[in-house]
Amino acid sequence: MRVVLDHEGGERLSQSLYQHGLPDDIDASGAGEGALVVVVVAGLASVADAAEHWLRHLPLPDAFIIGCTHRTRCNCQPEDWWPDGICDLVTAQDEDALLTELAMRLTRLSELESILDSAWLHERAVGSSPVWRRTLQSVAEVGRFSHGACLLLGESGCGKELLARLVHDLDPERRRGPFVVVDCTTLSPELSGSELFGHARGAFTHALSARDGAVALADGGTLFLDEIGELELPLQARLLRVIQEHTYKRVGEDNWRQSDFRLTCATNRNLEDDVLSGRFRADLFFRITQWTIRAPSLSERREDIPALVRHFLGQSGQKVPCIMPEVMARLKAADYPGNVRELRNVVLRMADRQRGFGVLSTGCLQGMMPGRPVVSAESWEQTMASAVEGALDAGMGLKGIGQLAESMAVQMAERRMGSTARAAELLGVTPRALQLRRRGRQPEAGP
Ligand SMILES: Nc1ncnc2c1ncn2[C@@H]1O[C@H](COP(=O)(O)OP(=O)(O)OP(=O)(O)O)[C@@H](O)[C@H]1O
Structure with missing residues (x-):
C-alpha cells in the first residue's frame, strides 16, 4: 500500500501516526507499492482546497481519507464530485483522537489489501476483474x-x-x-x-x-x-x-x-x-x-473466464494441458445461464474428452458449448419474426404481443442481473418504471 500524507509537516505526521498505533510494516513515506491511499490533514479552510487538488486534478487514488479536527469540520463536507470509491472523512475533537483514528483506518485498509492480494484468496475465488x-x-x-x-x-x-x-x-x-x-x-x-x-x-x-x-x-x-x-x-x-x-x-x-x-x-x-x-x-x-x-454473473466478468478455465482444468485430476487460442476464444464468447457452475461443467467435460492430451484443441468443443447459442442481430430478428408470426396466427393483437414481449424481457433481465435496479439499468428504464410495469401498470409520464 502506498500512503501519501498531504500535510505541511508530512514527516512529523508519519512519526505521530506510528506513535498512535500505525504498525511499523505500513510504509507512510509515500514509497510503498500497491493501492494508493492519500491522507489529507489540513487546517481551517485549506481542507477543501487540498481535497479539490487531489480529487479534481490528479489520478484518483484507491482510497482517500480526509482528516480534520473539530475546528475544521465545517469546511470538508462531502460534495457531488467526490469519487465513489472508499472516501473517508475522519473528524475528531482533538489532534490525538484524529491521529488514533487515522492510524486505525490505515491499518484496516492495509489488512484488507493484504487479504485481497493473498494467494489464499486467489486460489479459492478465482478472478481479478x-x-x-x-x-x-x-x-x-x-x-x-x-x-x-x-x-x-x-x-x-x-x-x-x-x-x-x-x-x-x-x-x-x-x-x-x-x-x-x-x-x-x-x-x-x-x-x-x-x-x-x-x-x-x-x-x-x-x-x-x-x-x-x-x-x-x-x-x-x-x-x-x-x-x-x-x-x-x-x-x-x-x-x-x-x-x-x-x-x-x-x-x-x-x-x-x-x-x-x-x-x-x-x-x-x-x-x-x-x-x-x-x-x-x-x-x-x-x-x-x-x-x-x-455476486456478479459470469457475463459481467468475462475477462475472468481464462483464469477460471485454467483453474477448473487444474481440478480435473490431470496435468493442465495447453489450450488452443480458438478454444479459449469460444469459451470466452459463450453465454452461461448457469454461470461459473456451468463453465466448470463444460471445462471438465472437455478435459474428459481429451484426457491425457497435451493440448486442448477445437476437437473438444463439438457439442460442448453451453446454453443459448451466441446469435447475431440478423438471426435474432428472424427468431423474433417467426415468434410474432406464431402470435398473429394465434390471434394475438398488437397490444398483447407488446405486453408479452415486455414482460418476458423484464423477467429475463431480472433473472440475469439478480435485482430490479440492475435489470432496470440493463433495460434502460428506471427501477420504479420496472416495478409499475411488472404490476401491469404503465409508468406515469414524467420529465
Ligand atoms: N470465482 C470462483 N472461483 C472458483 N470457483 C468458483 C468461483 N465462483 C464459483 N465457483 C465454483 O462454481 C460452482 C458454483 O458456485 P456456488 O455453489 O458457490 O454458486 P451459487 O451461486 O451458490 O449457486 P446456487 O445459487 O445454485 O446455490 C462451485 O463449484 C464453485 O466452487
Missing part, C-alpha cells in the same frame, strides 16, 4: 471486520456459497467453528422444524432418539441459509426469534436453548419484491440484511 475484486473487497470487509448477518444475492451458480464460505473463513472468531449449510429448498414443511431446531426423543413417530438441528450444530460457527427466498411463511416466523435472540426450542421440548452463530443467507430471488408482495416477511428481511453483497 474489477467487478469481482469489488465483490471480494466487500466480502473481506464483512468477514474480517463485522459480525452482522449478510445476504448474498446473485444468479444461480455465480459463487454465492463460495463467498459465504469466505466470509466464514475470514472471521477470526468463527473460522475454526463449523460451517453449517441448510438448503431451504429441501426443507420439507413437516420436518423442517426438526431439521432446523432438532427434536426431543419421542417428539414424533420416528423420533427414536433426541437430535440436534442445524441451529445447534452451527454453535460457534456460521449458519448458512441457502435459497432463503424459498422458505415458507410459517418457517420464516419461526426463524425470526432464533436470528434475533439466538435462542430456540427443540421440537417436542419446552426449554429454551442457546446457539451462538453467525448468519449468512443467499438467494437468487428479488427479496425486496417478495416483501412487497407479502411472500417474504419484512421483519425477517431486515434482520438478514445488515450487509448485502451481490
Whole structure:
C-alpha cells in the first residue's frame, strides 16, 4: 500500500501516526507499492482546497481519507464530485483522537489489501476483474471486520456459497467453528422444524432418539441459509426469534436453548419484491440484511473466464494441458445461464474428452458449448419474426404481443442481473418504471 500524507509537516505526521498505533510494516513515506491511499490533514479552510487538488486534478487514488479536527469540520463536507470509491472523512475533537483514528483506518485498509492480494484468496475465488475484486473487497470487509448477518444475492451458480464460505473463513472468531449449510429448498414443511431446531426423543413417530438441528450444530460457527427466498411463511416466523435472540426450542421440548452463530443467507430471488408482495416477511428481511453483497454473473466478468478455465482444468485430476487460442476464444464468447457452475461443467467435460492430451484443441468443443447459442442481430430478428408470426396466427393483437414481449424481457433481465435496479439499468428504464410495469401498470409520464 502506498500512503501519501498531504500535510505541511508530512514527516512529523508519519512519526505521530506510528506513535498512535500505525504498525511499523505500513510504509507512510509515500514509497510503498500497491493501492494508493492519500491522507489529507489540513487546517481551517485549506481542507477543501487540498481535497479539490487531489480529487479534481490528479489520478484518483484507491482510497482517500480526509482528516480534520473539530475546528475544521465545517469546511470538508462531502460534495457531488467526490469519487465513489472508499472516501473517508475522519473528524475528531482533538489532534490525538484524529491521529488514533487515522492510524486505525490505515491499518484496516492495509489488512484488507493484504487479504485481497493473498494467494489464499486467489486460489479459492478465482478472478481479478474489477467487478469481482469489488465483490471480494466487500466480502473481506464483512468477514474480517463485522459480525452482522449478510445476504448474498446473485444468479444461480455465480459463487454465492463460495463467498459465504469466505466470509466464514475470514472471521477470526468463527473460522475454526463449523460451517453449517441448510438448503431451504429441501426443507420439507413437516420436518423442517426438526431439521432446523432438532427434536426431543419421542417428539414424533420416528423420533427414536433426541437430535440436534442445524441451529445447534452451527454453535460457534456460521449458519448458512441457502435459497432463503424459498422458505415458507410459517418457517420464516419461526426463524425470526432464533436470528434475533439466538435462542430456540427443540421440537417436542419446552426449554429454551442457546446457539451462538453467525448468519449468512443467499438467494437468487428479488427479496425486496417478495416483501412487497407479502411472500417474504419484512421483519425477517431486515434482520438478514445488515450487509448485502451481490455476486456478479459470469457475463459481467468475462475477462475472468481464462483464469477460471485454467483453474477448473487444474481440478480435473490431470496435468493442465495447453489450450488452443480458438478454444479459449469460444469459451470466452459463450453465454452461461448457469454461470461459473456451468463453465466448470463444460471445462471438465472437455478435459474428459481429451484426457491425457497435451493440448486442448477445437476437437473438444463439438457439442460442448453451453446454453443459448451466441446469435447475431440478423438471426435474432428472424427468431423474433417467426415468434410474432406464431402470435398473429394465434390471434394475438398488437397490444398483447407488446405486453408479452415486455414482460418476458423484464423477467429475463431480472433473472440475469439478480435485482430490479440492475435489470432496470440493463433495460434502460428506471427501477420504479420496472416495478409499475411488472404490476401491469404503465409508468406515469414524467420529465
Ligand atoms: N470465482 C470462483 N472461483 C472458483 N470457483 C468458483 C468461483 N465462483 C464459483 N465457483 C465454483 O462454481 C460452482 C458454483 O458456485 P456456488 O455453489 O458457490 O454458486 P451459487 O451461486 O451458490 O449457486 P446456487 O445459487 O445454485 O446455490 C462451485 O463449484 C464453485 O466452487
